[in-house]
Each structure stands twice: as C-alpha cells, then as structure tokens.
Amino acid sequence: MVAGIVTGRLAFVTGAGSGIGRAACQVLSREGATVIAADRNYDQAVETIKKHTSLAHGSNGIGDHSALELDVSDSKAVQNALEQTLKLYKKPPTIVINSAGITRDNWMLKLSEADYDSVLDVNLKGTFLVMQAFARAMTEAAVTSGSIVNISSIVGKYGNIGQTNYCGSKAGVVGMSQAAAKELGKFNIRVNAILPGFINTPIVDTVPEKVKQGILKLVPLGRLGSPVEVAEIITFLSSDKSSFITGAAIDVTGGY
Ligand code: NAP
DSSP states (O other): OOTTTTTTOOEEETTTSSSHHHHHHHHHHHTEEEEEEEESHHHHHHHHHHSOOOHHHHHHSSSTEEEOOTTTTHHHHHHHHHHHHHHHSSSSEEEEEEEOOOOOOOOOOGGOOOHHHHHHHIIHHHHHHHHHHHHHHHHHHHHHHEEEEEEOOOOOHOOOOOHHHHHHHHHHHHHHHHHHHHGGGGGGGEEEEEEEOOOOSGGGGGSSSHHHHHHHOOOOSSSOOHHHHHHHHHHHSSSSTTTTTOOEEEEEEETH
C-alpha cells in the first residue's frame, strides 16, 4: 500500500458532521491520518466516521477513528474534548481543522444582537478556543511539527449582503490565524486559513435561489465547488508538502 501524505498523523476536525468538515475527514483518512470527528451533532459525527472515512486499522467498523460531541463556543466543552482525546490516543493531534461554522443572515439594519453574538461565538471564538487549547497541548507535548487550518470565507475579504455578522467573523478568522502563525512558528506549528467561495453544502441551502444564480455568474468556473475540493487543500496544508507555508490565507473559489 502506498503511504498517504498524512500517514500516521492524528487529526482533530470540528464541524465534522457535515459539508467541508466531513469531507476533510474523508480526505485526511484517505491520506493515512487517524481522524477525530467533532461536531455539536454527535450522530452526524459518528456517521462521518462510519460512512465517510477510510479505515486504516481495526475491525470495529470505525478503525482508529473516533467521534465526539462538541460545541466549539463552550470553553469547558473544548477542554473536555481535548482531555478525552489525550486519554484515548495518549498524544495530542498534530493536525487541527476548524470547520464548525454557522450563518444567521439578515440585513444589517434588522440584525439582532443575539444573531450577531451567536455567529461570532461559533465562527470566531470557537475557532480561537479550539486553536488555543490544541496548540497549547502540542507545545506541552513538544511535538516536532503541527498544522492548524482554519476555515474562513471569501466573503470575509469582500463582504456580502445580509452577512455583516458572518463576514466580520470570517475576516477575524484570517487575522487571528496570521497572528497565531507568528506566535507558533517557533514551535514549527503552522497556521493557515482557507477562504472558500460557494461550496455545495447544507450551509448554502439558506441562500435564496435567485441570489445563488447571481453569484454563479461571477464564478469564472461557472459552478459551486464541492466539499472535497476544499478538503484536498486542507489536507495539503495539513501535510509536510506545505512545510514552508504558514500565515497564508488561500482562496478556493473557482475564481469568484
Ligand atoms: P455545514 O455543512 O453546515 O457544516 C458545518 C458543521 O458545523 C455542521 O455539522 C454544524 O452542525 C457544525 N456546527 C455548527 N455549530 C457548531 C458548534 N458550535 N460546535 C460544533 N459544531 C458546530 O457547513 P459547511 O459548508 O461545511 O461549512 C464549514 C465551514 O466552511 C464553516 O466555517 C463555513 O462558514 C465555511 N464556509 C462554507 C462555505 C460554503 O459555501 N459552504 C463558504 C465559505 C466558508 P449543525 O448542522 O448542527 O449546525
């Protein structure tokens, strides 16, 4: 069997019950990693492991992979997820993918404070909490290399109507990733952000068809992306193939 580009690595993926997070589990496991699928929806995370990952070892139906229930906006839950992981694998993951994210779209003039807070809590604070806890564990274990990939969005760079809360959170993810890259470089822990364009996952189901068609006209490749197309870049950034890339923010948009 040919070794994959992340063979032997342990990967922790949030938002792993759906869309890009699920595809990340699929491609990372195809490339040899053991994956921990974390999502606030535990059943969906289990489904990711059972139906969408390649089995490296074991005959229990899930190999060495595992699933966890986790709300990334809750610092205690994040700490608990880390502790469960350390107990199960006796080492911290050296690949961390922050894909958990939500939208609560509305015109800025009508946006409630609650919808502002919930989007910032999951997309920005959740990414921070996971990154902080797992990077700390990597430094404490003195790992020789690590890679954190945070999923931002192209609308964090250019803005989008109805998404002041979401665009703010995603712009924040880029700045935060770049700051963390500067701090963690001395430990050989790399931090990069990916800015997907419009990707065919349940999160875009809430976008009205008319708006979707308008967006597609602005995509030179003329289609939505697939979650696997983002997961391939996630896996590349997780692997030693990208060993000199840190603090980068990479568009995966079909040219949008
Ligand atoms: P998705 O299919 O809705 O997947 C997101 C997953 O995250 C869902 O399983 C969701 O659970 C979970 N989640 C939500 N809040 C959570 C929390 N507090 N803790 C843990 N898990 C939580 O969406 P996706 O398209 O894969 O999105 C993945 C990431 O890519 C997000 O950060 C999103 O903002 C970003 N992104 C997506 C696109 C796109 O076009 N699809 C474009 C740019 C950026 P529930 O289903 O229960 O909410």
